[in-house]
Amino acid sequence: MEHLIPIGLNHYLTISAFLFGFGLFAVMTRKNAIVILMGVELILNAANINFLAFSKYNGGMGGVMFSLFIIVIAAAEAAIALAIVINIFKIFKSVDVSSIDTMKE
Amino acid sequence: MHSLIQLSIVVLLLPLLSFVILIFFNRRLPRRGDFVGVGILGSAFAISAYIFWSVIVQTYDPAFRIAWDFTWIDLGNVHGIGPLQVRMGIVIDNLTAIMLAMVTLISLLVHLYSTGYMAGDKNYGRYFAFLGIFTFSMLGIVLSDNLFSIYIFWELVGLSSYLLIGFFFEKQSAADAQKKAFLVNRVGDIGMWLGILILYSQFHTFSFEQIYANLAAGKFAMSNAWLTAAGLLLFMGCVGKSAQFPLHIWLPDAMEGPTPVSALIHAATMVAAGVYFVARIFVLLTPDALHVIAFIGAFTAFMAATIAITQNDIKRVLAYSTVSQLGYMVLGLGVGAYSAALFHLVTHAFFKACLFLGSGAIIHAMHHEQDMRWMGGLRKNMPWTFATFTLATLALAGLPLTSGFMSKDAILAGAIGFAQVEGGGVFYLIPALGFFSAMLTAFYMGRQIWLVFFGESRTHLKPVDNHHHGHDAHGAHDDHHDAHEVHEVSWNMRAPLVILAALSIFFVYSPNPLDGAEGWFMKMIKTPATVVGPANHNCATTLVKAASPLMAEALPAVAAHGATDSPAVAGGEHATAKGEHAFADPRQAEIAHAAHAAHFPAIYISSIMVLVGISLAGVVFVFKIIDPDKTAQAIRPLYLFSLNKWYWDEIYEATFIKGSVVLSKMLSWFDTNVIDGMVNGVAFLVRKLAFANNSFDKYVVDGFVNFTAFSVNTTGAVLRKLQTGKVQTYVVMLLLVVFGYFVFYFTRLLY
Numbered sequence: 001m002e003h004l005i006p007i008g009l010n011h012y013l014t015i016s017a018f019l020f021g022f023g024l025f026a027v028m029t030r031k032n033a034i035v036i037l038m039g040v041e042l043i044l045n046a047a048n049i050n051f052l053a054f055s056k057y058n059g060g061m062g063g064v065m066f067s068l069f070i071i072v073i074a075a076a077e078a079a080i081a082l083a084i085v086i087n088i089f090k091i092f093k094s095v096d097v098s099s100i101d102t103m104k105e
Numbered sequence: 106m107h108s109l110i111q112l113s114i115v116v117l118l119l120p121l122l123s124f125v126i127l128i129f130f131n132r133r134l135p136r137r138g139d140f141v142g143v144g145i146l147g148s149a150f151a152i153s154a155y156i157f158w159s160v161i162v163q164t165y166d167p168a169f170r171i172a173w174d175f176t177w178i179d180l181g182n183v184h185g186i187g188p189l190q191v192r193m194g195i196v197i198d199n200l201t202a203i204m205l206a207m208v209t210l211i212s213l214l215v216h217l218y219s220t221g222y223m224a225g226d227k228n229y230g231r232y233f234a235f236l237g238i239f240t241f242s243m244l245g246i247v248l249s250d251n252l253f254s255i256y257i258f259w260e261l262v263g264l265s266s267y268l269l270i271g272f273f274f275e276k277q278s279a280a281d282a283q284k285k286a287f288l289v290n291r292v293g294d295i296g297m298w299l300g301i302l303i304l305y306s307q308f309h310t311f312s313f314e315q316i317y318a319n320l321a322a323g324k325f326a327m328s329n330a331w332l333t334a335a336g337l338l339l340f341m342g343c344v345g346k347s348a349q350f351p352l353h354i355w356l357p358d359a360m361e362g363p364t365p366v367s368a369l370i371h372a373a374t375m376v377a378a379g380v381y382f383v384a385r386i387f388v389l390l391t392p393d394a395l396h397v398i399a400f401i402g403a404f405t406a407f408m409a410a411t412i413a414i415t416q417n418d419i420k421r422v423l424a425y426s427t428v429s430q431l432g433y434m435v436l437g438l439g440v441g442a443y444s445a446a447l448f449h450l451v452t453h454a455f456f457k458a459c460l461f462l463g464s465g466a467i468i469h470a471m472h473h474e475q476d477m478r479w480m481g482g483l484r485k486n487m488p489w490t491f492a493t494f495t496l497a498t499l500a501l502a503g504l505p506l507t508s509g510f511m512s513k514d515a516i517l518a519g520a521i522g523f524a525q526v527e528g529g530g531v532f533y534l535i536p537a538l539g540f541f542s543a544m545l546t547a548f549y550m551g552r553q554i555w556l557v558f559f560g561e562s563r564t565h566l567k568p569v570d571n572h573h574h575g576h577d578a579h580g581a582h583d584d585h586h587d588a589h590e591v592h593e594v595s596w597n598m599r600a601p602l603v604i605l606a607a608l609s610i611f612f613v614y615s616p617n618p619l620d621g622a623e624g625w626f627m628k629m630i631k632t633p634a635t636v637v638g639p640a641n642h643n644c645a646t647t648l649v650k651a652a653s654p655l656m657a658e659a660l661p662a663v664a665a666h667g668a669t670d671s672p673a674v675a676g677g678e679h680a681t682a683k684g685e686h687a688f689a690d691p692r693q694a695e696i697a698h699a700a701h702a703a704h705f706p707a708i709y710i711s712s713i714m715v716l717v718g719i720s721l722a723g724v725v726f727v728f729k730i731i732d733p734d735k736t737a738q739a740i741r742p743l744y745l746f747s748l749n750k751w752y753w754d755e756i757y758e759a760t761f762i763k764g765s766v767v768l769s770k771m772l773s774w775f776d777t778n779v780i781d782g783m784v785n786g787v788a789f790l791v792r793k794l795a796f797a798n799n800s801f802d803k804y805v806v807d808g809f810v811n812f813t814a815f816s817v818n819t820t821g822a823v824l825r826k827l828q829t830g831k832v833q834t835y836v837v838m839l840l841l842v843v844f845g846y847f848v849f850y851f852t853r854l855l856y
Binding site: 024027028029036097101102 | 829830831832833836837840
């Protein structure tokens with residue numbers, strides 16, 4: 001198994017970048033507000049992976065603490081965002097973000 | 106104020122009153138108010154006669170002079186000149202008194218005569234009003250003591266003459282004649298005004314007395330040529346009014362006016378005003394100016410006499426005769442025969458007025474026939490007119506025992522004396538022309554008398570198609586009378602003739618029929634001492650000294666001829682009395698002396714000339730030894746030259762009138778093309794400028810504004826696209842910005 005490259009920081013970062021890219025793609029292209037929220041969750045988790053990876057290879061506990069906070073904040077954010085989505089649905093009878101453009105008026 | 110001055114003001118204003126009453130109220134008065142005119146002129150004459158009596162008969166002083174004046178316009182203290190005033194005033198001396206009586210008498214007689222002559226005219230009342238204003242203006246000239254008021258009344262005379270000449274203004278010829286008279290007079294008046302201004306510029310006064318005092322004191326700052334010019338320019342006024350040579354053309358045409366008007370204005374008063382004016386300014390005329398005046402007078406006398414020979418209209422003969430006699434007067438003033446010229450002015454006024462009124466009577470009796478060729482044989486029908494007309498004719502021709510003889514002789518003697526003193530051959534031309542004109546005068550007046558009064562009536566010879574009614578517009582008479590019946594005129598037309606004819610006899614003026622100098626007139630009117638001369642810029646006292654040897658030489662010679670009151674002595678006495686005009690001009694004394702010596706030669710020559718003229722007239726027209734028509738054929742060019750009045754009208758037509766027309770056409774062209782062109786050019790440029798300005802506004806200023814709006818709009822439109830209101834778009838933009846930042850950052854990092 002010597003010819004196999006050992007799992008290193010770059011692998012983590014690559015996974016994280018892909019995850020961030022998928023998340024960003026979902027945020028930019030999906031029309032469903034819930035899916036966009038899911039994209040946001042993916043971006044947050046990509047950041048978490050980064051933090052944890054840097055924490056492991058840097059040796060400090062700062063990254064772990066950061067990711068714990070992010071998980072907590074993500075849970076809060078998801079609750080708030082879902083509440084907003086429900087309110088949007090109540091007003092616009094839809095969760096399609098492309099039809100919600102009253103902001104430009 | 107002297108009582109005579111007060112009376113003279115009354116005399117001056119009475120005719121004006123007549124004018125005012127008649128011009129406004131003649132239609133409301135019985136007889137159209139002619140009695141107002143006659144009555145007022147009668148009282149004016151009565152007062153004038155009283156003035157004449159007081160001045161001439163009672164005072165009998167050659168140096169008599171009273172004056173009064175008042176400030177008319179006070180211009181205050183003018184910067185650089187000092188106090189400036191225009192004063193008006195009245196002066197009465199012997200000349201004024203005589204003129205006053207003469208003008209009012211002739212005006213009264215003309216008023217009286219007109220009640221017969223103008224009876225039935227539709228503008229009868231207005232006619233008398235015009236006579237009133239004319240008399241007023243003429244009296245104003247006579248009484249004025251300064252150049253300014255003379256000029257005012259001068260123009261008033263011009264106006265009233267204009268009104269009277271064109272009295273029958275429905276006739277084209279009368280309307281033309283009045284315009285011609287007015288315009289020709291204006292030419293002379295402009296010169297006169299310039300002359301007045303030259304004197305005013307020097308002395309800042311219009312008063313004769315002050316101007317002469319200043320001149321005598323040698324205060325004329327400019328050269329003597331200017332003084333000569335001033336004199337000649339003032340003389341231009343006389344040339345216009347007195348119908349002297351270049352401007353004589355208006356007078357014959359002025360015969361379009363009613364005949365009494367011709368008698369009043371164009372024989373006795375208005376044309377005499379010019380001569381009177383020259384007499385008033387006589388003392389400031391330099392010898393050079395006097396030479397010009399003498400030659401103009403002589404030439405006028407001769408030229409008009411030659412024209413008068415061939416004229417057929419009875420009034421035109423008299424008109425040219427008037428021009429000729431006025432030439433005599435001007436000649437007399439020019440040669441220095443001052444009193445003789447004024448004497449002739451007065452005698453001529455009476456006998457020429459008589460002739461004109463007589464011709465008016467003939468025209469009236471002949472039902473407005475004026476052509477002498479169709480008259481004849483009136484002697485029996487009109488004995489009164491015949492007698493008075495003949496007497497006046499004798500006076501005009503200058504036969505002994507008449508007034509005209511004395512005055513004409515005095516002028517011609519003066520001309521001979523002048524020629525002797527000047528000593529030049531060319532100066533003998535003046536008396537020669539004078540004598541020759543005397544012969545011509547006798548000739549044409551003999552012709553006129555014969556054609557009008559003698560022989561058989563030639564009325565029936567008149568070609569019928571040539572007949573036109575009414576030289577004077579009141580043609581009412583023509584319908585009721587047979588043209589062959591000719592009656593003597595009524596008393597109110599006869600009386601003036603008799604009075605005027607009586608005033609043409611010698612004893613009115615002088616006890617000696619051969620010598621006018623013995624009469625009261627020549628004794629009362631003395632040649633005033635000149636205030637200019639070769640030495641007038643010297644001090645007065647040295648002048649007296651310089652003059653005294655000459656005076657000493659002249660005095661015994663004058664005394665030897667028994668004329669102790671010669672003008673020179675009178676001038677000397679005057680000078681010592683006044684202390685200002687402190688010299689008698691030696692030249693004047695010498696001329697007076699020579700003229701006195703030439704008295705009898707002048708009598709002989711002029712009598713011979715008159716007799717030759719009358720005999721010639723007799724030979725040609727009475728005995729028909731020389732047939733006038735054949736003679737006229739034989740010397741046809743000369744005959745035509747005379748008949749067509751030396752072609753002066755044609756010459757003026759070709760030069761001045763055509764010239765004016767061409768000039769006015771040129772000016773019109775200049776106006777339409779250059780002046781209008783400039784105006785239009787400016788307008789064009791302004792339009793173009795406005796257009797350019799408009800374009801600038803429209804494209805540049807508006808362009809800026811619109812471009813700003815447009816760019817804001819465009820920017821807004823572009824930026825608006827970015828703001829979709831969709832969250833995802835913003836996310837994309839955020840991403841792009843971040844991406845852009847990374848590109849920027851790494852680019853900088855790389856290079």
